[in-house]
Amino acid sequence: MAPLAWLALLACVPAATRGQAPPAEELPPAADAAQAGEAQPLSLWYRFSERYSPAPDQANPARLSQYQVGAREKLKFSRERAGGAPETNEATLQTIYTERAVKVTPAGAATDVVRRYERARMSTTLKEHRPFQNPGFLEQLTLWYRIAPGQPVALYNLSDGRKLRQLEFERITSNPFLPQLATLLPGTPRRVGDRWPAPRASVAMLLGEMPLEEGYDVEVELLDVRATEPGSTSMTAVFAIKGELLLESNDVALNARVDFAFETPQEGGTPAAPEPGKARAAVEAEGWISEIRMAETSTSPLPDDETGRLSLTRSRELVIARRARPSEMGPEAALPMIAPDAPPEDPAHTWVTYDDPRGRFHLDHPQSLKIQRITPEGGIDMVDRRLEGSDVVSLNLVPKTGDPTKDKLAADPLEHKKELVQTWRAQGQEILMGDSGWLKDEVWGPLNRRVYRLEAALKPPGGQAAVRSGRIYADYYVVQFTRDETLVVTAMTVRDPHIAFRDQAELIIKSFGFGPSEGPSAAP
Numbered sequence: 001m002a003p004l005a006w007l008a009l010l011a012c013v014p015a016a017t018r019g020q021a022p023p024a025e026e027l028p029p030a031a032d033a034a035q036a037g038e039a040q041p042l043s044l045w046y047r048f049s050e051r052y053s054p055a056p057d058q059a060n061p062a063r064l065s066q067y068q069v070g071a072r073e074k075l076k077f078s079r080e081r082a083g084g085a086p087e088t089n090e091a092t093l094q095t096i097y098t099e100r101a102v103k104v105t106p107a108g109a110a111t112d113v114v115r116r117y118e119r120a121r122m123s124t125t126l127k128e129h130r131p132f133q134n135p136g137f138l139e140q141l142t143l144w145y146r147i148a149p150g151q152p153v154a155l156y157n158l159s160d161g162r163k164l165r166q167l168e169f170e171r172i173t174s175n176p177f178l179p180q181l182a183t184l185l186p187g188t189p190r191r192v193g194d195r196w197p198a199p200r201a202s203v204a205m206l207l208g209e210m211p212l213e214e215g216y217d218v219e220v221e222l223l224d225v226r227a228t229e230p231g232s233t234s235m236t237a238v239f240a241i242k243g244e245l246l247l248e249s250n251d252v253a254l255n256a257r258v259d260f261a262f263e264t265p266q267e268g269g270t271p272a273a274p275e276p277g278k279a280r281a282a283v284e285a286e287g288w289i290s291e292i293r294m295a296e297t298s299t300s301p302l303p304d305d306e307t308g309r310l311s312l313t314r315s316r317e318l319v320i321a322r323r324a325r326p327s328e329m330g331p332e333a334a335l336p337m338i339a340p341d342a343p344p345e346d347p348a349h350t351w352v353t354y355d356d357p358r359g360r361f362h363l364d365h366p367q368s369l370k371i372q373r374i375t376p377e378g379g380i381d382m383v384d385r386r387l388e389g390s391d392v393v394s395l396n397l398v399p400k401t402g403d404p405t406k407d408k409l410a411a412d413p414l415e416h417k418k419e420l421v422q423t424w425r426a427q428g429q430e431i432l433m434g435d436s437g438w439l440k441d442e443v444w445g446p447l448n449r450r451v452y453r454l455e456a457a458l459k460p461p462g463g464q465a466a467v468r469s470g471r472i473y474a475d476y477y478v479v480q481f482t483r484d485e486t487l488v489v490t491a492m493t494v495r496d497p498h499i500a501f502r503d504q505a506e507l508i509i510k511s512f513g514f515g516p517s518e519g520p521s522a523a524p
Contacts, residue, residue, distance in 0.1 A: 037227025037235075045189040045282040046225065046237065048260060050182035050289065051108025052101040062263065062286040063108065066100040067324040068333040071175060074317040079302065080310040091124035093171060095138060098329070100337040101179070102144070110179035114158070114339040116142045118332075134518045138168055144343035145172075147180055154367065156343035156350055163353040163364075163517060166371065174208030178322060181205055181289055184220060184239065184258065189282035195221045198241055206256060206294060211245040218243030218254060233264045237285065241294075250300035250314075257294075261324075262287025292320040347507060353517050354380065361397070364511035366504060369393060389472075389494035393505055395512070398486040411486040413452035413478040420454070420476060430459035432471075447510060452478040473498040479509060487512065 053063040072094045079087045096119040103112035120138035122131075131137075141164070144156035153173045157164045183202040190196070198218040204210040211218075221240045228234040241256040262285040296316045301308060326334040343349070351364040354371065360378055369382035369391070378397035383390050398410045409415050417436065424431050434455030444451050454476040473496075477489040491505035 037229050037232055040192075040225040040227070040235070042192050044225070045191050046222075046285045047189045047282040048185040048237065048262075049108075049284075049286045050179075050185060050260075051286065052104045052110035052179060053108070054101055054104055060286075062288075064101065064110075064288050064324055066098065066334070066337060067288075067322055068096065068098050068329040069178065069320060069322050070094075070096045071318070071320045073171070073175065073319075076315040076317075078313040078315075080312070082307070082310060086313075089125045091126065092122070093137075094121045095119065098333045098337060099145075099178075100339065102339045103146075109182065111148065112144065112146045112343075113179065114142065114337055115145050116337060132165065132167075135162065137165075138171075141168065143172070144339070145177065146343070147177055152368070153177065154350075156345070158340070158343070158349070164351075165517070166352055166354040169352045169367065175318070176205050176292060176320060178289060178320070181258070181292070184241070185260070186220070186222075190222050192222050192225055195219050198243070203241070203245065203254070206241075206254070206292075207247070207252065207296065209247050211247060211252075215244070215246040215251070218245055223257075228261075235262050235264055235285070235287075236260065236290070237262070247298070250298040252296060252298040255295050256292065258289055259291040260285070260287055261290040288322065288324050290322050290324070292318065294318045351511075355516055356380075359516045361512060361514050362517035363395070363508055363513070365393070365508050391493045391495070391501055392491070393508060394490045395508075396488045398488060411478070411480055413454070416476070416478050416488065417454055424456075424458060428461040430461075432457040432459070444510075448482045449509075450480045451506075451509065452480075471496070473501075475502050475505060477505075477509060479512070481514075483514070485514070 051060070051063045053060070053065050056065045057063045072092070074090065074092045076088065076090045081087055095117060097115050097117045099113050099115045101110040101113050104110050117138045117140075120136065122137045135141075140159055140162055142158040143164075144158055146154045146156070148154070155164065155169065155172065181202060183199055186194075186196055196219065198220045200211050200213070200216060203218055218241065221242075222237065223240050224238045226236055226238075228236055237260040239258040239260065241254065241258065243254055245252050245254065264283060264285075294317070296318075298314050299311050300314075302310045302312055323329050323333075347364070347366075350367060352367055353362055353364050355362045356378065357374070363380075365382060366384075368384045370384065371380065372383040373379075373381040375396070377399055380395050382393045384392075401407055401410070413436075421431065421433075434457065436454040437452065439451045439453055441450070456474045456476070458472040458474060459470065460472065471494070473493050475491045475498075477487075477491075479487040479489065481487070487509075489505065489509055491502060493501045495501050
């Protein structure tokens with residue numbers, strides 16, 4: 001299929017309704033091909049499976065190796081305002097990428113794939129949006145994508161000299177990883193009309209975030225099984241996923257439709273009745289998820305609303321289509337993708353580049369540190385939530401007042417140290433002071449900055465929750481740039497020892513640069 005033809009296929013999903021699951025009639029109609037053939041008998045049972053292979057398997061042609069995916073995602077934000085109409089903004093992203101399985105479990109599940117982005121188009125109504133350049137959004141990007149049990153998605157950048165940007169990372173990891181969605185398929189034979197609970201881990205792949213156990217009510221239904229055209233052995237099964245759930249920050253209403261393509265044998269496609277005492281006969285439906293159409297809506301209170309009455313409504317509409325047959329993908333996408341034996345795990349290939357929305361600065365950080373808060377004054381808080389306690393890195397540019405005396409005090413490390421100790425004591429913290437002083441000029445001088453570090457260990461007051469190590473380790477940095485700017489960085493962790501986390505924080509400081517991150521640049 002020609003690349004531009006994807007854009008016609010990926011039609012917009014109508015917007016969801018606030019406060020309830022988007023109704024089925026608001027989803028786009030099923031593709032014409034799935035409606036052209038005859039419906040299969042309601043008494044038939046199907047055993048669905050989706051398996052992968054690192055290379056084409058002639059003995060098992062239904063197993064996926066390399067395929068092409070087209071996606072269209074539309075985000076809409078409606079922010080209520082006191083005494084006025086809501087403020088509404090939209091963003092739409094359309095992408096085409098080719099993906100190949102590189103690591104597969106003995107059961108045929110893909111855990112690692114290599115992905116190459118071939119086309120991306122982004123549009124938005126946000127006035128402050130700054131378009132990416134040199135390269136454009138998702139352009140010239142090849143990734144190794146890994147999903148491990150109980151672990152967040154890990155991306156390894158295979159495009160040397162090309163940074164993986166924050167917004168690119170967020171859009172990639174929040175969209176479904178198609179091989180993982182195979183867990184939505186029932187583990188036992190099912191008939192049209194059967195329903196079963198949707199696994200939370202599978203729904204997390206649809207939403208980009210794990211739902212809470214509390215209030216989780218999402219189920220899957222097998223709606224239909226049809227031939228793609230009269231007399232064809234190519235079949236499409238249609239599944240509906242509906243329900244309501246809770247995320248950490250808001251409640252979500254979900255409505256999705258998933259199409260599953262498979263082939264039935266030319267002869268004997270209908271199983272015979274089982275003999276007494278034997279397992280139920282079922283059609284062996286080994287194939288692949290070929291299309292996803294989803295509408296999702298969520299609401300959350302506005303953090304800066306003191307009345308507690310105003311809210312932010314977020315709607316998301318997603319269409320994904322997969323082409324698994326070489327004849328459908330076109331000659332370029334059908335060429336085997338080359339992948340290394342293992343992904344590179346150094347910061348140059350695993351860290352993400354954050355750009356300040358106003359283009360004032362940029363920095364690199366580990367994928368585990370998530371953006372928690374952005375301040376208009378030029379600050380950012382990053383958090384890694386771990387079972388034993390959260391890691392936090394905060395960076396803040398010191399604003400200029402126009403008063404030389406005040407600006408000099410604001411850049412003085414000793415002044416910061418005095419104020420910091422006073423704050424900790426006012427909080428009731430027991431303070432164990434470590435070393436403090438300027439770090440080596442031969443390391444930081446070539447980066448046009450001087451760095452002062454203060455180390456402390458804090459013991460929380462008795463009324464606060466205890467930490468395993470009994471301490472919170474804090475490293476506080478005052479960074480003075482030769483361009484007469486000052487940056488304050490705080491890194492706090494309960495890791496014991498905390499040296500590895502401190503080293504990470506100092507790599508972040510080394511990567512900090514003024515202006516936007518455009519074009520290739522050196523890794524940390």
